[in-house]
Amino acid sequence: MKTYLVTGAAGFIGANYIKYILAKHDDIKVVILDALTYAGNLETISSDIDNERCFFIKGNICDHDLADRLFADYKFDYIVNFAAESHVDRSIENPQLFLQTNILGTQNLLDAARRAWVTGKDENGYPTWRKGVRFHQVSTDEVYGSLGPEGYFTEETPLCPHSPYSASKTSADLIVMAYRDTYKMPVTISRCSNNYGPYHFPEKLIPLIIKNILEGKKLPVYGNGTNVRDWLYVEDHCKAIDMIINKGKDGEIYNVGGHNEKQNIEIVKLTIATIRQIMTEQPEYRNILKKKEMTSDGQISIDWINDSLITYVKDRLGHDQRYAIDPTKITRELGWTPETKFEDGIVKTIKWYLDHQAWVKNVTSGEYQNYYEHMYKNR
Numbered sequence: 621m622k623t624y625l626v627t628g629a630a631g632f633i634g635a636n637y638i639k640y641i642l643a644k645h646d647d648i649k650v651v652i653l654d655a656l657t658y659a660g661n662l663e664t665i666s667s668d669i670d671n672e673r674c675f676f677i678k679g680n681i682c683d684h685d686l687a688d689r690l691f692a693d694y695k696f697d698y699i700v701n702f703a704a705e706s707h708v709d710r711s712i713e714n715p716q717l718f719l720q721t722n723i724l725g726t727q728n729l730l731d732a733a734r735r736a737w738v739t740g741k742d743e744n745g746y747p748t749w750r751k752g753v754r755f756h757q758v759s760t761d762e763v764y765g766s767l768g769p770e771g772y773f774t775e776e777t778p779l780c781p782h783s784p785y786s787a788s789k790t791s792a793d794l795i796v797m798a799y800r801d802t803y804k805m806p807v808t809i810s811r812c813s814n815n816y817g818p819y820h821f822p823e824k825l826i827p828l829i830i831k832n833i834l835e836g837k838k839l840p841v842y843g844n845g846t847n848v849r850d851w852l853y854v855e856d857h858c859k860a861i862d863m864i865i866n867k868g869k870d871g872e873i874y875n876v877g878g879h880n881e882k883q884n885i886e887i888v889k890l891t892i893a894t895i896r897q898i899m900t901e902q903p904e905y906r907n908i909l910k911k912k913e914m915t916s917d918g919q920i921s922i923d924w925i926n927d928s929l930i931t932y933v934k935d936r937l938g939h940d941q942r943y944a945i946d947p948t949k950i951t952r953e954l955g956w957t958p959e960t961k962f963e964d965g966i967v968k969t970i971k972w973y974l975d976h977q978a979w980v981k982n983v984t985s986g987e988y989q990n991y992y993e994h995m996y997k998n999r
């Protein structure tokens with residue numbers, strides 16, 4: 621029986637990850653630590669918290685005493701650190717919170733693990749570690765900066781972050797590697813490209829576009845819409861982390877991505893077309909639309925769901941032009957390959973949102989409205 625501490629699992633990827641590992645492995649226990657910020661939602665994981673194999677603790681990864689108490693109570697084998705402030709636009713507004721959570725929070729967890737896992741010293745003074753433990757840091761392709769039209773990020777690409785978010789994630793990666801080099805701590809890092817799928821918070825491009833279409837709102841595209849992101853279905857990312865935890869090598873970094881580059885404008889147009897297609901095949905979904913124009917044959921119209929909803933708005937400051945991951949290492953060494961084709965993943969994702977409008981309403985009922993007004997009103 622292995623015990624995991626999974627931080628940030630009330631958020632998008634962490635929630636998908638705990639669902640994935642609890643379904644895949646019978647012999648594991650999961651303790652979730654999450655501060656339930658605006659991005660964390662207990663409803664997302666309520667069906668997973670069963671008090672036998674999965675426990676939830678509300679708390680901050682920066683809390684020193686809490687971290688020590690958790691390590692003492694649960695004797696973790698693995699730590700998987702998802703907890704982070706994750707939105708680039710918010711990092712431009714309030715960098716300090718990103719530095720606190722993403723850098724100091726990671727360092728606090730590393731230190732708690734060090735206090736709990738070190739068993740002694742070797743002849744050179746390096747700490748010796750409990751067998752079979754590992755600290756996994758969930759990182760991002762944004763640490764590598766931005767690409768021109770050619771080339772890919774490999775694990776050897778120099779780190780060159782541009783936003784306060786990506787600079788904080790880069791700093792966290794460097795701290796993790798410093799603990800590897802200084803204390804020989806058993807760590808791994810995954811650097812994944814843009815995820816999409818269920819439970820994605822509607823401040824990010826794909827769920828925001830879906831939400832706005834359903835509400836009959838304009839679809840804000842930053843700059844000229846030609847920035848490129850490399851999209852991966854969230855479950856494929858979860859599978860990659862699971863493989864790294866179980867088969868990866870201590871001290872290694874693994875890039876994760878599915879060679880699925882798309883310009884933002886393509887993503888937005890594809891989302892419009894896919895919603896139209898789903899609502900043509902299953903007209904009952906049209907009831908969700910806020911705007912209820914009727915066609916002459918008495919159906920709710922979807923004629924207005926077209927590219928004219930797109931509005932080009934002021935660009936993101938320091939907007940990275942292109943991300944593209946080379947996943948050769950994780951494929952070659954661990955046998956990871958993505959399973960979900962983008963054409964299927966986007967349909968699954970949109971259907972999930974259509975079927976989970978109560979979740980969307982719940983997670984956007986609080987501070988989200990102010991955020992949206994502030995970010996988009998005069999953009």
Ligand code: NAD
Pocket residue numbers: 627628629630631632633634653654655656657658659660661679680681682701702703704705706707721725758759760761789811812813814815816821
């Ligand atoms: P998210 O914003 O949806 O979720 C973050 C979670 O962390 C939330 O549940 C939040 O409550 C929690 N959290 C925030 N601050 C905390 C704190 N101080 N203490 C405890 N919990 C805290 O983020 P996400 O998109 O699921 O991303 C998860 C991780 O994956 C992040 O580290 C992010 O950098 C990384 N990542 C994300 C993507 C992506 O496309 N979303 C891609 C690559 C890497």
Ligand code: TDX
Pocket residue numbers: 706707708709759760761762813814815823824825826828840841842847848849884936
């Ligand atoms: O309204 C929008 N309009 C728009 O054009 C929003 C929200 C975004 N965009 C653009 C900006 C980006 O080029 O779409 C692209 C994707 O934006 P986000 O969804 O905000 O993601 P991104 O900035 O690429 O970062 C994401 O991927 C890497 C995650 O949020 C990070 O946590 C992860 O590390």
